Amino acid sequence: MKFSKSLVSALVAGVAAASFASGVMAQEVDAAKDLMKQNKCTQCHGMDKDKDGPSFKKTAAKYKGKADGEATLVKHLTSAPKVKLADGSEEEHKVVKTTPPNDKAQVTNLVKYILSL
Numbered sequence: 001m002k003f004s005k006s007l008v009s010a011l012v013a014g015v016a017a018a019s020f021a022s023g024v025m026a027q028e029v030d031a032a033k034d035l036m037k038q039n040k041c042t043q044c045h046g047m048d049k050d051k052d053g054p055s056f057k058k059t060a061a062k063y064k065g066k067a068d069g070e071a072t073l074v075k076h077l078t079s080a081p082k083v084k085l086a087d088g089s090e091e092e093h094k095v096v097k098t099t100p101p102n103d104k105a106q107v108t109n110l111v112k113y114i115l116s117l
């Protein structure tokens with residue numbers, strides 16, 4: 001089979017664009033996981049397992065597809081709302097620490113990652 005020159009270059013451009021896009025995605029997932037690790041979120045949230053807090057998969061299922069899901073979770077992670085722990089005690093939820101501080105883009109990236117689970 002013979003490909004025309006323009007078809008081949010269109011294909012090459014398409015593959016390059018696709019791998020660029022997935023490279024960026026992988027970077028964002030890594031950044032989200034790093035932030036989670038630095039903030040010790042998994043002390044209280046398993047990926048699939050409930051601990052003191054609900055599993056991140058459960059949270060994703062609850063908010064996925066909701067118009068205000070992302071905004072609600074960003075607020076949850078930046079405003080220290082009161083939450084109940086498994087033993088019935090109450091405490092302020094951890095505020096995500098970022099470098100530089102209060103970087104909303106990083107918190108939003110983390111929320112997007114949680115919602116993708």
Ligand code: HEC
Binds near residue numbers: 073083086094110114
């Ligand atoms: C000390 C334990 C603890 C730590 C640490 C913690 N959480 Fe939570 N988290 C909770 C509890 C408890 C709830 C509330 C559960 C409820 O109200 O049903 C909660 C709720 C949430 C919710 C909202 C769930 C909902 O349905 O509204 C999200 C999202 C969340 N946590 C993410 C995180 C992230 C991200 C981190 C790390 C920055 C983190 N949590 C660190 C205990 C913790």
